[in-house]
Amino acid sequence: MPEIIEAAVRNAFPDAVLDSFEIDGVLNIKLNPSLLVSVCELLRSGESLAFDYLADITAIDWQDRIEVVYRLTSLASNAKVVLRVDLDRENPKVDSLTGVWKGAEWQEREVYDLMGVKFLGHPDLRRILLPEDWEGHPLRKDYVIPD
């Protein structure tokens, strides 16, 4: 199954896949951030591999970059795939997936709030858990916890 998914992505977008590996038998694809939305549209609507369910969006601060991790599931076949994009830590931004999945709206707001990633094209990108006037993004590794 992982081979089929990866081949489908590579066929449609030859420049999209930067790296791929498996973790616990689940295919992880490191994507070219500019093709993220196109790849997600392909994976969501594909006939043999309809990844209809956006299970999770989160981000990791690796101190030299911010990595955003998207976890997709196909509810019909229970196949899974993880998409990852590396972003510039100083100005992390990536296209929003709200046009593909409504479920991305709140999850992207959370990643913006706590990790400071800007999602371009998000209809309502505001802080969600912290107050509007909060400074900084607490899940960054260099965040100083206020007294």
Next chain:
Amino acid sequence: MSSRIRTEFVEINMGPQHPSTHGVLRLEVVLDGEVIVDVKPDVGYLHRGIEKLAEMRTYIQFIPITDRLDYLSSMLQNAAYVGAVEKLGQIEVPERAEYIRVIMMELNRIASHLIFYGAMGLDLGATTPFLYGMREREDILDLFEMTCGARLTYNYFRPGGVMADLPAGFYQKAKAYIKKQRERLAEYDDLLTNNQIFIARTRGVGVISAEEAINYSMSGPTLRGSGVAYDVRKADPYSVYDKLDWDIAVRTEGDTLARYLVRMQEIRESLKIIEQALDMMPPGKLQYKTPLRLKLPEGEVYHHIESSRGDLGVYLVSDGTDKPYRLRWRSPSFINLGALSRMAKGWKVADLVAILGSLDIVLGEVDR
């Protein structure tokens, strides 16, 4: 001269202190008369930054914090986190401990659904169901208390097992509880499920289709109420769920009543699971070892379980030390609440209370 009366939208706040919001949740509601034009949930009042707290605690020290997320099903919170630690650390769990875990998780699921049953009644103006639900929940809390000493925040799961074996007399008490609960479920149905007013307030209200529910990443009884038979216990079986015989509760209507009925059916299914687990549990002493200072190998793991509220995921990234490098809590309450606006538009304020009640959120888990 026009005789038309000029009308305008009214914005009102529901909460953050309001009995129907089930905790500290504020809803910014825009109304056209009594009809909802828009709802914006404002969350975060209970945000404690647990994902950051995790980075400052050892793997074992974080277990009691999980109790404080969805505090109505703390056993399941323990299970999701400890399951992730075990998967990354390749820690084996004795079979007896797995059965004990399943018993605890399903008892806790029932306890949570009993609160839902009571709160749903309260939200719609019926006080009695709450008293009934709380009465039976008390029996479950007694079972928890005799096992681990706590009635709400259990801190019971450990990497490799559980804090303590079942105490003497647990088996008989649990069996007696199952028998009693089955009888009482008939009473619940008489009181609320078959109540004409309750049905009128919930049937056809706040409908969300399967396609939309999936699009909004909903999970748990709210997704199964829309006809999607997705349950992590069946989809990605963990612990010993694959050895037990039970069915996924699912309804196709997608309305508030369907979400209620799914949970009532889940109580029955959970009773079936507990009954089997009690009899299938291997006897003997519970022995296992967990180092107090647990270090996990470098790498990452994603472990998810079916909590009372849905697909609860723990994403753990380790840099090889005794503390997580990054921990992500995929909270089903938070994600389900994201669909409230879509579900409530066009309905009346009184229906908003019913629809929100049917999502069965816990703010500790929404805000984390």
